[in-house]
Amino acid sequence: MRPGGSERQKRSRRADYLVDANIFLEVELDQERADTCEEVLRKFCSGELQGLLLDFAVDSIVIVMERYGKGWEDIRTFLSSLLGYKGLYVYYSSLLDKLMVTDHMRSYGLDFDDALALQAMKESRIRYIVSYDKDFDKVPDIKRLEPESLL
Numbered sequence: 001m002r003p004g005g006s007e008r009q010k011r012s013r014r015a016d017y018l019v020d021a022n023i024f025l026e027v028e029l030d031q032e033r034a035d036t037c038e039e040v041l042r043k044f045c046s047g048e049l050q051g052l053l054l055d056f057a058v059d060s061i062v063i064v065m066e067r068y069g070k071g072w073e074d075i076r077t078f079l080s081s082l083l084g085y086k087g088l089y090v091y092y093s094s095l096l097d098k099l100m101v102t103d104h105m106r107s108y109g110l111d112f113d114d115a116l117a118l119q120a121m122k123e124s125r126i127r128y129i130v131s132y133d134k135d136f137d138k139v140p141d142i143k144r145l146e147p148e149s150l151l
Helices: 007-012 021-028 034-046 055-067 072-082 095-108 112-124 134-138
Strands: 017-019 051-054 088-091 128-130 143-145
Touching: 017 112, 021 034, 021 055, 021 072, 051 055, 051 112, 055 072, 055 088, 055 112, 088 112, 095 112, 112 134, 134 143
Parallel strands: 017 051, 017 128, 051 088, 128 143
Antiparallel strands: none
């Protein structure tokens, strides 16, 4: 995974998708759709697909992993694996991004993390989010794609 870098670098990255935390959690927690999500994540890993992952999402994934009893070894393995993704970049949210998030929360009734994803998409000019979260369906100008549609 490539770090997001400066504001200018954020905008110059070619990314077609924002990948929601729930896609990684399906795999890390071995949930119902883990196999499908793993297959899609392989496409980002190889660079076949290009996407963004929020820095906040990385932290959220780790927190959920801990809640589900995953130890430091599992967390380290997950974090280390992210470094190998050729087609996934981390979007580092600024304080200004977080301030803008409150507008999205008000306008679309989103919670903070979903509104933060929307803000990153707007800043990066990304139209598609890979997610199982149907809350994104109420936001105009973006389209939610379930991983199955990318296979």
